[in-house]
Amino acid sequence: MSDGTPILELEDVHYRWPGRASFGLSVPSFCLKSGETVLLLGESGSGKSTLLSLICGTVIADSGKVSVSGTDITLLAAGQRDRFRAEQIGLIFQQFNLLAYASMLDNILLPLRFAPERRSRVKAPQDEARKLCQDLGLTNDVINARAGTLSVGQQQRVAAARALIGQPPLIIADEPTSALDAATQITFLELLFAQSRVHGTTLLMVSHDARLADQFDRVVQMSDIAKTEREVA
16 A cells, blocks of 8 residues: 555656657656556557656656656666666566576576665575565475476566565566466466565556456556657658
């Protein structure tokens, strides 16, 4: 449950992708509070991926403010944004983006190599990784298995553990349940919510599946917070 403190704030954000078929996105205002779980719904082409890129700092707004944990990332240099993202944001990708030939354990520990502040929150990284695995329903007998040999459900939970380790204040999940059946979706979300509550983490999950809405503190429609613009040069 949220304690009311803003963890993410977008104000008067405008961005346009370069190119002949130029896509633009405008976000007048969007805010997430610390500890809340929010489902962001939107159809393909509604600008969800662009919004996530702006929040993560992989693209920078042409104007406006994008604040994560009180830091306006639009004011940071590229290297600073990379370090800040590693420290402050845990990412769960739609395709999981695991290192197929690395072990499950090594995949989970990977973010800590690039984020010393996040690493400092974990007294015993391997023990913490094993605890996350246990909490997410991953058994010890597969913790040293190569990620490429795991089932889709196991890979998904590894991706969640990698995002959660080191307690980043913001977790962003991009369509993480799209390849799962309904029962597995619910199980995964329950596990993810439980871990978010333990650590007071804010969760923003992006999807086009409105059936997930009842599971979240708040549901936001992409069309309610952002305007898309397209023009051909």
